[in-house]
Amino acid sequence: MSSHEDTYEPKGRVSKWMDERLPIARMMHGQFVDFPTPRNLNYLWTFGGILTFCLVVQIASGIVLAMHYIPAESMAFDSVQHIKRDVNYGWLIQPLHAVGASMFFIAVYIHIFRGLYYGSYKEPREVLWILGVLIFLVMMATGFLGYTLPWGQMSFWGVTVITNLFSSLDEVIPGLGTAVVTWLWGGYSVSGATLTRFFSLHYLLPFVLCGLVALHIWALHVAGQNNPTGLDIKTKSDSLPMSPYAVSKDLFALSVFIMLFAWFVFFAPDYLGHADNYIPANALVTPAHIVPEWYFLPFYAILRAIPSKLGGVIAMFGAIAVLAFVPWLDTSRVRSARYRPYFKWFFWLFAFTCLALGYLGSLPAEGIYVMWARIFTAYYFAFFLLVMPFLSLWETPTQMPGSISEAVLGKGSK
């Protein structure tokens, strides 16, 4: 880990005794109190802490839900209603978990776009970034598995459609896709066997997330935080100790985030869900319009934009996989988009593209919507595969400040 001043001073006999045997308090103090943070961090840098909070909320509320939920085909739907109506404070804890998933994704998307804008993926933070992509992937798997559990119509048909993506492997090796899908289902259709295994895996993956998050934070504390200028910390005046400076900023941002979270939980717990999921799963009736949860919509739009089944699946997974290669796709030596006059605009166009794909993903795949989805899908990939590698060949970065301190305090300061 990066070397910095250690101000830890064990007080009292017990902490001194412990410090000589397992200096965990010293390590925590070094990493979360003394740790030098760039003095110019803006509020976009508070989402790491917010995301940690989200993971804790999901695990805590999820463990409670698992005490009352019954992962059986005939009882799953009713047991969720039972939690909402009969279990003490179930009316609070169930929406906390359901809304919490959405809040988690809102925070992670802001966090990812922050990284893309300020070049947080560039050397020496490649591994940190890739761990982040893995976390995003496991989060999506966890969210998808969890959405199955209420066993409503959208749960059931969402699982049917998404697991059927693997049947496209039949186009590579005939029979392989069908075998994989049957194996995932534990039958010839989505059934109770599918529900129980999804419940088991939904309970497992958050702990995998904890492990990945620990590695992500470790890698962050080796490389140090990026900042809006993209410059490294060079002198002591470029940084401030994490506590109380960054911590108090994090706590303020977290409070605002919790207000938004609470507003959804108390006043609009179903706003981010689908009415169809209040109809118990029925294997004989497909809802007229199947839509995934909002946080999957851009990827769903990419899936439907490609007119071939296998091609659509490859494009959808490719849209996530491409993120892992971003550290090497972007050839500019300047980290922050603040000093890249053209990249900045391509970035905002990319952000708009993701929102547009999300909107199109919620609409039926017909006529003009398909054409727009194709145009935006093309730009989605062009941003990574054309803009990132080639823009820096002719883009001249604007004048950068000499140091983080100079950016904050103006020239002449030391």
Next chain:
Amino acid sequence: MEGSLASDADEPTRRDFLTLAGPAFFAVGGAMTVWPFVHQMNPDAGALALASVEVDLAPVEEGQAITIMWRGKPVFIRHRTKKEIDEARDVKLTNLPDPQSDTARTKAGHEKWLVLVGICTHLGCIPKGQSLGDVKGDYEGWFCPCHGSHYDNSGRIRKGPAPRNLEVPPYQFQSDTQIKIG
């Protein structure tokens, strides 16, 4: 080999044998241990036991369709009219994304009965077209509302993202009015 030119160093030793056999044992044993944990996820004996079902076709009038469950999936059975059969036969195979003749999709002598797994070959939704009021798509067969696949009155894909025709399940006629699926 006793007394030949080869020195002791060239002979495979007991240790060479063990360094090969050890990992080989480990790999085979590992695979054998993992397999039960993989295979437990495949359909269990209960799911396999439900693999066949008998259906009485006598009450199904010409032009009607019924849906029954087989292996947890809907099976569409349509009693086709003469006009529908003729239409299905007159289609040029070269116009089809997944070319298959209508006769290959029905049983000889029972061409009026069309039996299909009612699951869209795109992503597994159930196409509309069984009820009288349903949208049947551009080819008078079935229409999948999820991603817009159109099937004709032989259950063949005509338009949309689905790659294959609706699957014909294995079935036999036990009499003129009774079939066994599976």
